[in-house]
Amino acid sequence: MASNQEIEIKFRVTDIRSMRRRLRESKFQLITRRTHEMNTLFDLPRQTLRKRGALLRLRQYGADWILTYKAKGKLGRHKARTELETKIDDGKKMEAILNALGFAPSFRYEKFRSEWSDGKGKVVLDETPIGIFGEIEGKSRWIDQTARQLGISNSDYITQSYAELFFNWKKRSRSPAKEMSFKAIHGAEGRALQDSRGRMSLRLPASPTAPN
Secondary structure (H helix, E strand, C coil): CEEEEEEEEEEECCCHHHHHHHHHHCCCEEEEEEEEEEEEEEECCCCHHHHCCCEEEEEEECCEEEEEEECCCEECCCEEEEEEEEEECCHHHHHHHHHHCCCEEEEEEEEEEEEEECCCCEEEEEEECCEEEEEEECCHHHHHHHHHHCCCCHHHCECCCHHHHHHHHHHHHCCCCCCECHHHHHCCCCCCEECCCCCEECCCCCHHHCCC
16 A cells, blocks of 8 residues: 655646647656546545545546545645555445445546656646646655646646536536536537547537636
């Protein structure tokens, strides 16, 4: 089991091809190719974890399953919080165990993620139903240095969670969606489109309804 202090920021990506080029120019290597990810947050009936700013998440990342606990974050220019996580063999059995302990799904969010690293920290690119975001994770000074290299200013930093971003987007767009999944937001036919190369091409909402 891994235990560490997570320090990160998010930022909005307007041109993912340009961002990939900047990462390569900054000597980042692609360590995980674009992979489908489905996340389910669990909580107790009285929303005990949410009320104290913590979360319990079961993630399916490609063929892997990861269970993660995050404590309440400390917000400043960056978001810092204690993170405990471990890989598990059977996600369905883990979900059954959580249900037996009184936990129930409270929110789901979906994305396609690719991961990049320069050996000192990590940058991820997330293609979500409400837009494309990046995350920079590492030591505070390295985060700021990397952001400058990628053309990201402090005013572009986002410290909100994906749940917070979704509910802000939902309020602005007046969407009836109850979860941040491609099917819920774009309908059964809009989860993904195949382009001429057979690659998944996402249908994203127009920028005026995207979160800041």
